Amino acid sequence: MTADLIRVENLEKHFGELKVLKDVSLNVKPKEVVVIFGRSGSGKSTLLRCINFLEEPTGGCIEVDGTRMECGYADRARKANVREIRMKAGMVFQEFNLFPHLTVMENLIEAPVTVKGESKKEATERGKELLDKVGLSEKAEQYPIRLSGGQKQRVAIARALNMRPKIMLFDEPTSALDPELIGEVLTVMKKLAEEGMTMMVVSHEMGFAREVADRMCFFDDGVILEEGPPDTMIKSPRHERTRRFLEAVL
Amino acid sequence: MAEAAVGGVRKTDTARPPRLSFTSKKYLTYGVIVIMGILVVLVFQFDLSFMREWLPYIARGTWFTLILCFGGIALAIPLALLGALGRLSRSGVLNGIANFYTSFFRGTPLLVQIYFIYFAFPQLAFKPGVPDFLEPFLVYDVIFAGILALGLNYGAYMTEIFRGGIQSIGHGQVEAAHALGMSAGQTMRRVVLPQAVRVIIPPTGNDFIAMLKDSSLVGVVGTVQELFNRAQVVGKAESRAFETLAIAALIYWFLTGVFSFFQGKLEKRYARGHVREEAHDG
Numbered sequence: 024m025t026a027d028l029i030r031v032e033n034l035e036k037h038f039g040e041l042k043v044l045k046d047v048s049l050n051v052k053p054k055e056v057v058v059i060f061g062r063s064g065s066g067k068s069t070l071l072r073c074i075n076f077l078e079e080p081t082g083g084c085i086e087v088d089g090t091r092m093e094c095g096y097a098d099r100a101r102k103a104n105v106r107e108i109r110m111k112a113g114m115v116f117q118e119f120n121l122f123p124h125l126t127v128m129e130n131l132i133e134a135p136v137t138v139k140g141e142s143k144k145e146a147t148e149r150g151k152e153l154l155d156k157v158g159l160s161e162k163a164e165q166y167p168i169r170l171s172g173g174q175k176q177r178v179a180i181a182r183a184l185n186m187r188p189k190i191m192l193f194d195e196p197t198s199a200l201d202p203e204l205i206g207e208v209l210t211v212m213k214k215l216a217e218e219g220m221t222m223m224v225v226s227h228e229m230g231f232a233r234e235v236a237d238r239m240c241f242f243d244d245g246v247i248l249e250e251g252p253p254d255t256m257i258k259s260p261r262h263e264r265t266r267r268f269l270e271a272v273l
Numbered sequence: 274m275a276e277a278a279v280g281g282v283r284k285t286d287t288a289r290p291p292r293l294s295f296t297s298k299k300y301l302t303y304g305v306i307v308i309m310g311i312l313v314v315l316v317f318q319f320d321l322s323f324m325r326e327w328l329p330y331i332a333r334g335t336w337f338t339l340i341l342c343f344g345g346i347a348l349a350i351p352l353a354l355l356g357a358l359g360r361l362s363r364s365g366v367l368n369g370i371a372n373f374y375t376s377f378f379r380g381t382p383l384l385v386q387i388y389f390i391y392f393a394f395p396q397l398a399f400k401p402g403v404p405d406f407l408e409p410f411l412v413y414d415v416i417f418a419g420i421l422a423l424g425l426n427y428g429a430y431m432t433e434i435f436r437g438g439i440q441s442i443g444h445g446q447v448e449a450a451h452a453l454g455m456s457a458g459q460t461m462r463r464v465v466l467p468q469a470v471r472v473i474i475p476p477t478g479n480d481f482i483a484m485l486k487d488s489s490l491v492g493v494v495g496t497v498q499e500l501f502n503r504a505q506v507v508g509k510a511e512s513r514a515f516e517t518l519a520i521a522a523l524i525y526w527f528l529t530g531v532f533s534f535f536q537g538k539l540e541k542r543y544a545r546g547h548v549r550e551e552a553h554d555g
Contacts, residue, residue, distance in 0.1 A: 077448050110454040120449035124467050134453035137463055186453060 026089075028053050028190050028221050029074065029112075034083035034094070036069050043069045044080070045245040051190070056222045058232040058253070061242030062268060067225045070242070071192045074223070075112045076105045087111050088189045110138065113183030117195040119175040121167040127154070127178050128163040131185045139186070146185065153181040157211050173204030177211050184215075191215065193224040227272050233257060241265045314519075324516045327507055331520045335528070337499035341419050341488040346481050348424025349431050356432030357439055358461075371432065378429035384490050386426055391418040391494050419491035427484050434476045438469035478536035482529055489525070500524055 029051040036044040043066045051057055059067045072078040073094075074085060080094035087108045092101070122130050131153065132146035154160045157177040167175055176196055183191060193212065197205040209231045216222055216235045226232065232239055233253045240250040241260070249261050257273075260266045293301070314321070352374075359371025378386065390413065397403060398411035413421065442465045450460040492502030504521035508514035 075452055077452060106454050106456070109452055114449075114452035116445065116449065116452075118445050120443075120445040122446065122449070122464055122468075133463060134450075134455060137459050138454040138456075183453070 026053075027051060027086075028055075028088055029223070030084070030086040030091075031070070031074065032084040032086075034070070034073060034085065035081045036066070036073055036078060037081045043245055044073065047083075047245070047247060049240065049247065051221060051223060053221055054219045055237045056216045056224065056235050057238050057240060058236040059223065059225045059240045059242055060227055060229075060232070060268075060272075061248075065242040066245045067242040068194050071114075071194050071223060071225055074192060075109045075114055077114075106138075110186055111189045113186055113188035113191045115176070115179050115183055115191065115193045115196050117198050119167075119172070119179045119199070121175055121179055121182070123167050126164050126166055127159065127170075130167070130178060131182050134182070134186050149187075150181070150185055153184050154178075156184075156214070157181045158207075171204060172200045173207045176200065176208045180208075180211055180215070190221040190223065193222065193226065195225050195227075197226065197228060229257060229269070229273055241268070243268075319516050319519075320513060323511070323513055324520060327511075327517060328520055331500065331503045331507065331517060332524060334498055334500040334503040334521075335524060337416070337497055337502075338485065338488050338528070340416060341423060341491055341497070341499060342481065342485050344416075344420035345423030345427060345484050345488070346477075348420060349427040349480075349484075350477070352424060352428030353431035353435045356428060357435035360432065360436050361439060375429045375432050378426050383422065383426045383487055384493065387419065387422040387490055387494060390422050391415060415491075415494060415496045418494075419488070419497055422491070423484055423488060426487075427480055431477060431480055434480070435469070435473055438471075438473035439465055441472050442468045475536070475540045478532070478539060482532050482536065485528055485532065486525055489521075 027050040029049070031047060031049040034044050034047040035042070047066070047070060049057075049070075059070065061067050069078055073080045074087065076085075076092075082095040085092050085094060085108070088111045090104055090107045090111065092104050092108070121127075122133065125133060128147060128150055131150035132141075132143060135141040135146040135149075136143055151160065151163070154163055157180060159174060159177055159181070162170060162174065162178070167178070170178065180191075180196075196212070197208050200208065205228070209228060212222070212224070212231070213235050224231075224236070236253045238250060239253050239256040240247045241256070241262070241264075242248070243262075243264055249256070249265055256265075257269060260269060356371045356374055359367040360375070362368055362371070395412040398408045403411075446464055446468065447460055450464045455463065488499060489501035491497050492499045492505070495502070498506075500521045504517040505514075508517035511517075
């Protein structure tokens with residue numbers, strides 16, 4: 024039995040009175056691809072952002088590849104643990120968030136060099152391979168402003184991968200893209216899944232989910248209302264709310 | 274509507290000779306004002322040979338003016354950076370210090386600050402009970418006092434510029450850096466500040482030019498022979514205040530023009546920013 028790469032136990036997140044996450048528990052095994060979907064405001068993005076502590080959870084417990092953190096109170100080791108988790112979990116944002124003052128290659132090597140202390144040469148070597156993988160080798164010296172949305176997102180994926188994360192978190196990676204650019208990003212993500220990357224993806228791309236996901240979770244009002252393999256989830260959801268949501272997006 | 278206006282203009286045009294373009298009018302007016310100025314000088318018989326005689330002496334004050342300015346800006350920039358980081362800090366203590374700093378130095382006149390540093394602090398040094406080793410921290414050379422006052426004062430104003438520049442960088446940038454494992458300091462140094470500089474440089478150039486003129490206040494204390502001081506001293510001694518002050522004013526004006534020119538260049542360069550790359554192969 025392999026240990027879970029991610030364990031989320033009884034996670035809670037409150038914004039003042041608003042309870043965005045109510046007692047969410049979820050485990051992700053190595054090489055598993057989990058697609059999370061649900062209405063906007065249901066808490067799915069917040070869950071992802073809590074896992075690498077871009078949001079501070081109000082309570083519960085998060086464990087990423089053996090680094091375990093009890094949430095809701097601060098202790099000495101906290102900062103170091105948060106950074107450890109962030110290095111293990113690569114994040115891809117809806118709005119790409121590439122660094123506009125750096126070229127594509129500089130975007131890729133920034134964190135490995137400043138955070139991990141790798142040599143530029145080493146980070147660049149790997150960066151080249153990653154750009155090749157996302158099909159943007161010829162863009163290495165370009166600035167992000169010159170790229171299309173789809174290209175930016177592929178660079179953002181490569182940038183996250185260059186930290187050699189154990190798991191990739193995708194927060195609505197195709198939601199800000201023009202429809203004709205979504206395919207190229209999903210192709211890269213599919214390739215990544217095939218190579219055995221563990222992934223948590225917040226997305227409404229049901230085609231992608233059906234093809235790539237091992238498991239789907241439907242978020243509703245701060246809880247995981249139901250989860251299951253994509254085929255049963257999409258064809259015969261147990262809950263009325265899931266069914267209605269799927270009708271709306273399919 | 275635009276056509277109607279053009280038609281209206283044409284009607285009156287037939288009765289008059291063709292009008293001058295806006296630009297020619299502008300420069301013509303400029304020229305007329307300058308000629309009027311020269312006429313004033315001639316009519317009231319200002320002593321041109323006197324001006325010629327003293328020009329080199331007064332002009333050499335430029336060096337002190339520039340030392341004050343460059344010294345002041347060199348001090349103001351790090352202070353503004355620290356002030357901005359303080360005002361953005363979540364620490365109540367740092368925030369309080371930065372707030373006090375900007376509030377005090379923006380809330381009191383520069384001239385008062387100069388007098389404080391040059392005349393009031395030394396007085397402290399000789400109060401009974403003040404240990405001797407503090408003396409060098411309280412008694413300054415006047416140039417140094419001037420630089421200190423200009424730097425502290427402009428640092429307080431520029432704190433707001435720096436703060437605005439830092440805040441103009443989207444939170445997504447900070448999150449992306451954090452998600453990659455970068456610490457708060459690394460994020461500031463490597464991601465936020467390099468982008469904020471584009472926003473910060475043009476108004477900083479403006480402040481530098483303003484400081485160039487405010488450096489004349491340092492001349493008021495009497496012992497720095499910068500432009501204004503020299504003009505004023507010579508003018509008083511020879512009862513030719515108009516002539517000497519005109520020289521100083523023209524030199525300030527000239528210097529302002531030179532620095533405005535460079536600032537314009539700099540601004541253009543930073544405005545082009547990424548667009549320049551686009552022009553290369555786009």
